[in-house]
Amino acid sequence: MPSLQELIHAFEQEINAFIPANAADLEQYRIRFLGAKGAVKQLAAEMKSVPPEGRKEAGMMLNAFKQLAESRYEEHSLVFNSGADSGPALDISLPGVPVPAGTRHPLRVVENQIVSIFEKIGFSVATGPEIEDDWHNFTSLNMPENHTARDMQDTFYISQNPDWVLRTHTSSVQARILETQPLPVRVICPGRVYRNETISARAHCFFHQFEGLYVDKGVSFADLKQTLYYFVTEMFGPDTKVRFRPSYFPFTEPSAEMDISCTVCGGSGCNLCKHSGWVEILGCGMVHPNLLRNFGIDPEVYTGFAFGLGVERITQIKFAVNDLRLYSQNDVRFLRQFQGL
Ligand code: PHE
Numbered sequence: 001m002p003s004l005q006e007l008i009h010a011f012e013q014e015i016n017a018f019i020p021a022n023a024a025d026l027e028q029y030r031i032r033f034l035g036a037k038g039a040v041k042q043l044a045a046e047m048k049s050v051p052p053e054g055r056k057e058a059g060m061m062l063n064a065f066k067q068l069a070e071s072r073y074e075e076h077s078l079v080f081n082s083g084a085d086s087g088p089a090l091d092i093s094l095p096g097v098p099v100p101a102g103t104r105h106p107l108r109v110v111e112n113q114i115v116s117i118f119e120k121i122g123f124s125v126a127t128g129p130e131i132e133d134d135w136h137n138f139t140s141l142n143m144p145e146n147h148t149a150r151d152m153q154d155t156f157y158i159s160q161n162p163d164w165v166l167r168t169h170t171s172s173v174q175a176r177i178l179e180t181q182p183l184p185v186r187v188i189c190p191g192r193v194y195r196n197e198t199i200s201a202r203a204h205c206f207f208h209q210f211e212g213l214y215v216d217k218g219v220s221f222a223d224l225k226q227t228l229y230y231f232v233t234e235m236f237g238p239d240t241k242v243r244f245r246p247s248y249f250p251f252t253e254p255s256a257e258m259d260i261s262c263t264v265c266g267g268s269g270c271n272l273c274k275h276s277g278w279v280e281i282l283g284c285g286m287v288h289p290n291l292l293r294n295f296g297i298d299p300e301v302y303t304g305f306a307f308g309l310g311v312e313r314i315t316q317i318k319f320a321v322n323d324l325r326l327y328s329q330n331d332v333r334f335l336r337q338f339q340g341l
Contacts, residue, residue, distance in 0.1 A: 004046050004058050008065045011039050015072055023080040026073075033069040040066050102335075107208055107327055109341045110315045111190050114210055117234045118188045121227065123212065126187040128173035130194070134163050136175040141251040142290045149250045154196040156205075166194035170211035171251060174287075174306055177213060178295040183302060184216035190311070201323040208311035213287070215297070215304030221254070221286060224305035228284065232260050235314065241267075243278060252285025252306055263317055272317070279317060282309035 002010075015033065020026040033039045043062050050058045079090055104112075115125055128136070134145075143149050153168035173189035181187075189211040197203040214223070225244070232240045241261040249255045259280050262273035269275035284307035289299035312324055319338075321327070326334050 004043065004050060005061065007043060007046070008061055011043075011065065012068065015069060018072070020076050020080055026076050026080045029076070030073060034073060040069060103339045104341060105327075105335065106315050106319060106321065106338045106341075107311050109338055110311055110318060111208070111210075113235065114231075114309075114311070114314070115188065115190065117231055118212070120234075121230060123186050123188045123214075126173055126177055126189045127191055128167075128170070128176045128189065130167055130192055131158065131164055132167040132172045134165065136172040137165050137167050137169075140175045140179075140291070140294045141171055142288050142294075143250045147250065149248075156194050156196055167191075168195055169193050169308060170209040171306070171308060173211050174213045174251070174291075175295070178215070178291070178297065183297065184214075185304075186214045186216075188212050199325065201325060204312075204324050204328070206328075207324070210309050210311060212284075212307045212309075213304065214306075215287060215292070215302055217302060219286075219303045219305055221305070224284060224286070224307070227305075228258055228282070228307060232281070236260060236263050236317070247283060247285075249283055249285055251288050251291055252283075253288045255283070255285035258282050258284060258307075260317075264320070272320075281313055281317070282307050284308070 011033070018029055020029060031038060035041075040062075043065065047055065047058060047062065119125075137155075138147070138150060139145065155168050156166040158164040158166070170189045170191045170193060173187075173191065177185055177187055177189075191209060191211075192206055193209050194206045197205055199205060212227075214227070225242075229242055232242055239261075240263070243259050244256040245259065247255045247257040257280055259278035261267050262270060262277055262279050264270045264272045265277070267273075267277035269277055273279050284305065287304040287306050292299040292302060292304070312327060315321055315327075316324075
């Protein structure tokens with residue numbers, strides 16, 4: 001007669017090899033191993049013939065076997081209805097468990113809109129590095145060392161190399177484009193920029209800009225105005241008014257700041273426009289001749305315009321976001337509001 005151990009071993013091999021083709025197969029398995037006259041019951045009956053000193057060990061073996069027989073049965077039952085012959089219990093035609101989709105970040109939404117507006121009038125997209133050298137961020141842009149204009153953009157220097165900075169503006173990409181691309185150039189350059197500011201609702205140590213640059217023969221201030229006017233009417237609607245105020249940037253001459261009529265109050269005065277009816281959205285001007293010379297371009301032949309706008313600012317106006325910190329806190333209650341955009 002085979003020993004209890006041999007019997008168990010034989011049943012285990014049978015269980016491991018068993019793959020049910022349908023629910024009826026699985027029912028056969030249940031009867032054979034777990035039924036009233038099945039293997040588990042049969043083995044339990046055999047326990048009587050085991051001498052008392054071997055019972056403990058035999059009991060443990062029997063228990064392990066029972067667990068194997070039951071767990072295999074449960075695994076197979078996930079696929080087949082036990083007992084019934086009604087086909088698979090798992091309906092593989094049901095849709096899966098939905099994975100929650102994220103939302104596009106509001107700054108990315110606005111960035112995409114800006115790109116598509118400028119693409120329509122022939123601008124292409126260019127990017128540059130966020131860790132920049134002094135030449136591209138300052139010196140080549142007519143801001144030599146000790147130039148007081150550097151004060152406007154308090155900078156993070158990289159300690160291993162004092163020549164490297166986290167770029168303070170995307171104008172550094174202007175420099176890289178003029179250095180490498182054949183003329184004419186017509187580009188917009190989106191990117192993150194850094195300034196050493198105390199973080200508050202109105203300032204952050206990093207933010208996002210768009211640089212625009214157009215250099216060709218015969219580019220004039222009228223082209224600059226028309227281009228920017230087209231941009232704001234596409235972005236904020238056809239009734240948007242613009243005004244230009246004289247300003248100063250070392251890399252443009254003449255320079256201006258552009259305001260748009262307040263989109264919230266339409267000009268009558270509110271918190272967004274600080275009761276002036278106008279909101280400032282960008283800096284701009286004609287590319288300074290020194291800049292062109294720095295890159296071997298003859299300013300008597302070529303002229304150009306440039307502008308720089310803040311993406312957070314445009315987003316604030318478009319979606320009435322009143323605290324800059326919200327953009328980087330990753331709070332889904334904020335981000336969810338931009339679903340579907
Ligand atoms: N780089 C300027 C700034 O960050 C903006 C600017 C860009 C102004 C291009 C004029 C021309 O403040």
